Amino acid sequence: MALDAGTLVYRPDAPIEHMWVVLSGRLAIRRLEGGPRKMMEWRGGDVTGLLPYSRLRTAIGEIQVEESAEAFRLHQDHFPEMIRDCYDMTAVIVHLMLDRARHFTKNQLQADKMASLGRLAAGLAHELNNPASAVVRSAADLLSRLPGHEAAFQALGAVGLSPEAQAAFGGAAGRCAARPGAVESPLQRAGREDEL
16 A cells, blocks of 8 residues: 555544554654654554554554555454464564553653653742742842932931930831831732732
8 A cells, every 4th residue: 555645544543453564654653732742653664553462442643654655554354364374473563562562651651751840840930930039029129229228328417416316316226127027028028019
């Protein structure tokens, strides 16, 4: 059977009733969930599709011809005869089936690991973003307050306070700073601003 490049051999979940022996060209299977991802490909000499003793019933992805191909197709109704008359061929196919199962399991584990890594990275980015945003807000707040503090210090210096008045001022400032709740962390202040 001749197959042109781009031919869709199986859609996901389509019933599979044939064993395919690829004589030339190239076929590939792609999983579509989470974006198309090539899982495996078959070239001349490879066997795919339904195999004797396989529990596969439907396609697990989209199987498409990537390079013009020729393939031999054998319906599952002929499997008992093949098993009886071609024992060596059946043994080779069973080993292929086991290799294919290992390959697909490994591929699925890799996809699961990548998905977990993506979730971890998203969570980490979120956790890093919160303190970074607080730092940016605090820095902006500090920059906006510096001119006012500078003006206040200049005005205080211009008054010419006596040493006793300066000591009283320092004591009042110390009591204000020591009062619980008088000095808030940037995160506490940001939280209160969000509440407001």
